[in-house]
Amino acid sequence: MIQVSDDIVLYPLSVDDIFKIFNTLDSERDYMREWLPFVDTTKGAEDTENYVKYVLQTADKQFTIYYKEQFVGLVGYKDTDFDNHKTEIGYWISQYAQGKGIMIQSVKKLVEHAFTEMDMNRVQIKVAIENKKSRRIPEKLGFQIEGIEREGELLVDNVYTDIAIYSLLKREYLK
Numbered sequence: 001m002i003q004v005s006d007d008i009v010l011y012p013l014s015v016d017d018i019f020k021i022f023n024t025l026d027s028e029r030d031y032m033r034e035w036l037p038f039v040d041t042t043k044g045a046e047d048t049e050n051y052v053k054y055v056l057q058t059a060d061k062q063f064t065i066y067y068k069e070q071f072v073g074l075v076g077y078k079d080t081d082f083d084n085h086k087t088e089i090g091y092w093i094s095q096y097a098q099g100k101g102i103m104i105q106s107v108k109k110l111v112e113h114a115f116t117e118m119d120m121n122r123v124q125i126k127v128a129i130e131n132k133k134s135r136r137i138p139e140k141l142g143f144q145i146e147g148i149e150r151e152g153e154l155l156v157d158n159v160y161t162d163i164a165i166y167s168l169l170k171r172e173y174l175k
Contacts, residue, residue, distance in 0.1 A: 002063065004109045008102055010063035010075065015052055017064050020071040022048040024094055031095045033156050035131050040156050065093065065106055072097035075106045077114070086122035087114055091137075104137050111141060115170045124167040128153060138166035142173075 002010040011017075022045040025032055033039040042048060055062050055076075062076030073093035080087040089110055093103050107125075114120040125138040129148060139145075143166035152163035 002109055002113065004105050007068050008105055009066045010106060010109065011066065013052060013055060013062040013064060013074070013076070015049070015056070017071070018049045018052055019045055020064070021052070021074065024071065024073070028095055032092070035128055035134065035155070036092055037153065037155050060087075063106075063110075065097075065102060067097055067100065067102050072102060075103070075110060077110070077118075080118075084122075085120050086124070087118070087120050088124045088126065089114075090125075091134075098133065104140055107137050108141055111168065111173065115173050121170045122167055124165060126152070126163045126165050128155070128161045129164045130161065135164060138168075141168065143168045144172075 001012070004010060022042065025036075025039055025042055025048070029039055038051075042051075059082070060077045060080050062074055062078075064071055065073045065075055073091065075089065075091040077087045078090050089107055091103055091107060111123050114123050123143075124146075125143060126149070127134045127138070129135070146165045146167055149163040149165055151160035153161050155161050
């Protein structure tokens with residue numbers, strides 16, 4: 001468990017979270033699918049179960065986000081490269097929990113954890129260039145934009161989007 005604030009707690013992902021995750025994605029499907037291509041292929045709780053079981057077999061740590069004791073989203077590390085001391089942070093949050101600073105505080109805490117506990121040298125975040133809300137997170141946390149990965153992600157309806165690549169180095173974080 002990672003205590004982010006009085007109201008925000010991150011819990012390690014577990015199989016007990018499957019229905020909470022699926023129900024959130026399912027009830028907000030129209031909203032979530034704009035930037036999260038996996039929403040359309042998440043047709044049932046078994047799809048979420050397969051994802052959770054897969055993640056639990058990797059070295060990447062994912063966390064459920066609870067705000068005032070209610071599940072509101074996921075945040076975590078992906079594609080962690082321990083040999084080169086780098087990782088990526090990915091995230092999503094319920095539309096009803098947006099605008100409260102939950103995600104920026106959660107990502108900030110994981111950045112701190114990556115540099116201080118995991119001995120990472122680099123943390124990156126990739127975001128669709130048109131996803132302005134999500135892009136504000138690395139920008140507010142002092143990440144540097146490195147460039148654009150052209151048509152780097154296939155969104156719903158077979159539409160490719162360009163991806164902004166942000167990074168923060170340990171020496172920048174320590175300043």
